[in-house]
Amino acid sequence: xxxxxxxxxxxxxxxxxxxxxxxxxxxxxxxxxxxxxxxxxxxxxxxxxxxxxxxxxxxxxxxxxxxxxxxxxxxxxxxxxxxxxxxxxxxxxxxxxxxxxxxxxxxxxxxxxxxx
Amino acid sequence: xxxxxxxxxxxxxxxxxxxxxxxxxxxxxxxxxxxxxxxxxxxxxxxxxxxxxxxxxxxxxxxxxxxxxxxxxxxxxxxxxxxxxxxxxxxxxxxxxxxxxxxxxxxxxxxxx
Numbered sequence: 053x054x055x056x057x058x059x060x061x062x063x064x065x066x067x068x069x070x071x072x073x074x075x076x077x078x079x080x081x082x083x084x085x086x087x088x089x090x091x092x093x094x095x096x097x098x099x100x101x102x103x104x105x106x107x108x109x110x111x112x113x114x115x116x117x118x119x120x121x122x123x124x125x126x127x128x129x130x131x132x133x134x135x136x137x138x139x140x141x142x143x144x145x146x147x148x149x150x151x152x153x154x155x156x157x158x159x160x161x162x163x164x165x166x167x168x
Numbered sequence: 169x170x171x172x173x174x175x176x177x178x179x180x181x182x183x184x185x186x187x188x189x190x191x192x193x194x195x196x197x198x199x200x201x202x203x204x205x206x207x208x209x210x211x212x213x214x215x216x217x218x219x220x221x222x223x224x225x226x227x228x229x230x231x232x233x234x235x236x237x238x239x240x241x242x243x244x245x246x247x248x249x250x251x252x253x254x255x256x257x258x259x260x261x262x263x264x265x266x267x268x269x270x271x272x273x274x275x276x277x278x279x280x281x
Binding site: 149154 | 222258265267269273
């Protein structure tokens with residue numbers, strides 16, 4: 053199946069700094085990627101839909117100035133958590149749509165962010 | 169509003185026993201339904217999906233799910249559980265394949281030997 057890779061898998065940063073998480077589709081081109089956030093022992097909550105070449109569409113309640121999403125190419129979307137705070141600590145997962153008839157979504161391995 | 173309910177937070181079964189994980193959904197249109205499995209610290213792997221056709225869907229790793237429109241349910245089953253099935257399972261609903269998904273809270277499966 054298609055492969056979606058996230059980097060880094062784990063990152064620890066100090067409060068007030070910015071962190072960038074990359075999501076790559078390794079063997080297919082993804083015009084659309086989705087970013088989810090998973091709190092400990094909870095489900096995945098959709099943060100935003102990332103569209104190649106255009107602005108991301110954010111879900112209600114998600115601060116777009118805090119969670120910057122860039123989808124500059126057909127194989128790469130980035131999520132930047134700006135001025136991170138401890139409450140931003142979470143597991144961030146991206147998924148990418150495979151452009152076939154099935155249009156199946158493949159998920160990355162996730163990135164665990166810890167803000168000290 | 170779209171929602172997915174997984175009523176069981178934890179389930180423990182003995183290895184070799186059968187398994188059923190419950191999923192109920194609320195959706196305004198014909199739903200696309202999915203089951204994903206997540207191992208600790210990992211991403212999600214698709215087990216199976218359903219939109220139309222036969223209401224009993226076969227997936228990977230010996231899993232199957234049955235869509236019951238009258239009950240708004242899409243329960244996941246496996247006849248004989250293996251220790252490697254221990255993981256967290258998420259039911260999800262979407263408007264189409266490849267569209268954004270709404271996930272249930274997940275069910276953590278523990279397998280005892």
